[in-house]
Amino acid sequence: MAPAPVGTAGLRWVYTAMHGVGWETFSRIIGEAGYPAPWTVSEQRDPDPAFRTVSFPNPEEPGAMDLAFAKARTLGAELVIANDPDADRLAVGIPDETAEGGWRRLTGNEVGLLLGWRAARAATADGPAAPGTSLACSLVSSPALGAVAARYGLDFHETLTGFKWISRAPGIAFGYEEALGYLVNPETVRDKDGISAAVALLGLAAEARGRDATLADLLEEVAAEVGHFASGQVSIRVEDVAVIGRIMAALRQDPPAAFGETAISSAEDLLTATEGAPAGDVLRYRLADGSRVIVRPSGTEPKLKVYIDAHADSGEAARTAVAALDAAIRELLARLS
Template sequence: MSEYLTAARAWLAQDPDPVTREELADLISRVEEGDAAAADDLADRFSTRLAFGTAGLRGTLGAGPNRMNRVLVAQAAAGFAAYLRERSPGGTPTVVVGYDGRRNSDVFARDSVEIFAGAGLHAILLPRLLPTPVLAFAVRHLGADAGVMVTASHNPPDDNGYKVYLGGADDGAQIVSPADAEIAAHIQRIADEGDITVVPRSVGYANAPEAVVEAYVAATAAVAPAAAGAEGLRWVYTAMHGVGWETVSRVLESAGYPQPVVVEAQIQPDGRFPTVAFPNPEEPGAMDLAFETARAADAELVIANDPDADRLAVAIPDAETEGGWRRLSGNEIGLLLGWRAARAAASAGTGGTLACSLVSSPGLQAVAENYGLDFRATLTGFKWISRAPGIVFGFEEALGYLVNPEVVRDKDGISAAVALLGMATDARAQGRTVADLLGEFRETFGAFASDQISVRVTDVSEIAGIMASLRAQPPAAVGEVAVSRIDDLLLGVDGLPPGDVLRLWLEDGSRLIVRPSGTEPKLKLYLDVQAGSAKKANRRLAALRAGAEELLGSVRR
């Protein structure tokens, strides 16, 4: 414990934040008084540090290297600055920084631009809290060498994060290996030097002009300008307490869509996320207020963004669902938007690639093959999806969609919302609905059904144990259906980079994928089936889910 106390005192001496200084000083005092719980807390904070990876940094706010705080962010910014200088010998790299509405996002962003400027970089700060897609856009629009977005997306309220993009040959995409390890090495060197108070800072950074936001709005509105079917559309929008609404409303006005009825309690940025347990549209109950608003407004459609507006959720009226509204799965939305992109590419004769993460619906491959397009399945994350050669559309089942790859090389919940509105209103002009579009898709390509089992744990070592058990004793069947093949992506499969993913193929053509979440303490199981009709697909999916739950229970005992 003495080593943790020594490290904590050194951390305290360099912490510029009075809140975390007070927090840590109190913790140190309680440890010195013999408080066992405090000792465990101190060990958790100082026995390791938040790892910088391809997703950047993400963790709980608090003092210490295993939390998100101003010391850790300063180390990350100084390390990233050194990495960018190393990549641009003799040049002056440009880096643009954005931030969302979470607690301390603005503070972390300003610390970063001051440190970037102090390192001699051309640092640019976006004009205010804005969606993540605006930052991703700005990296390319400004010709920047890099970008940083301070956000934890849809994580719980006490989390924050630090997401990194690269320009140049990376074309504004998120980082991939080996860049993550190279940046991490620079960050570790800064941390080992032990005092971020001596890291040079400067207020000589630039503030991005409003023209950057205006350019994003114009480019996004152009994805699907409103047609005749948009007139009179009754729909509901929620920003989920995030930063999406200001930008969304401007895009809607520019594109010509009617303004929605908004969920007033969730429309303004509020990092406490007071009306939801988790600010993620996928979580049970997160869209209840949107459904309540939709019923009161007699709406035809509900659209939601997550707090940093890089994800899109959609719900439609459904008399068979309790409450009368059904949220579409990420796969359903992705297949509709992929179908839209494939028709456009085929009509233009330009060709191209449809891409999705390997845990997303295999239905996208059927669409690509039908229209003579290429298809790529990638590792999870838009850092991989966005790099598919010739990409015209990409998605992942976790409500992420890339519909405008020439503008933003990342998932973008705002441009996806515009594309979906375009499809919905085109159908509306013909007297049809989004539900009718889903039916037409099934008639054209077959019935694909998907489900997910998500297991949140308090001890992340449990996830590693489950994955190890499945590898040590591979299942011969899932439920009553035999396993025909197991792909262990740690060994490299289909030319994909190694990943901690197990893919089980069943004899009836069904698929079960197991992997740890990359951003949360969860184990995720992805279930996919195909059949000739929706009823048959749903029966097959229910059987697969029962078998998967039984399998999971057997390895957790």
């Protein structure tokens, strides 16, 4: 465990365990590393099987981090860290004057990009990385991680969703999936782990703070190196799971030529993937403007999920491209369902 960087002194931050088990272990680790103690969301600090302050105990869910954000606003915090109840996932909140309430949760792809950039810089700190050193993510996560790998001369692997696949990537130095799961120390924990990921994220925040920068500034620094990426997701829940099968079949039988005004330049059906490539009930479309759309059934819920990724010269342009694709995909799914 690396000691806390110099910029840690005076760091003001809030932590919530989301009614789970994270605080006991996390508090001990950050104390030993030398990080200042956070303000905790006391209502959510200790295990509570009723999860009484949230409608669903997942930091991704709307409202789940409201108590943490409220505390951060009241106390003038710089950062919010959240674990899910079993502490294998990490969520991060930062001040954002454009967001409702002045705070927003970073997406899983944004946190994955920061932690992947951290891993790439560490792997090349003393020169070129060892041959085969790699970054890895699920195929529905942002292609930004692949751009970081290319920038730093590392290998890159895309896998099926789930850490049983991500953790097997050859030479892995870092891996993640957009659903808030991060593998930051494969020599110690070869799985997603919210505690080690939180410590790594705190280290990044402290290092940035030491030069009067923030996590938002770091995202801009990464974008200056690899370009601006934006992501979105369309998810439709169904009462009858057969509807999902019908939509997937319709997309295969009558493939779309475009999403809205953006032409599709290539399409892949991972049910018939080539040997060595990830295989599953997944359709992947690459668009003429460099965007990407992936369609797949959820593996855990009666949902069809569509993942949208765009790459542009500015953050605004990337977000605009995602918004246009989101509208077009919702219209298409409404017709097919």
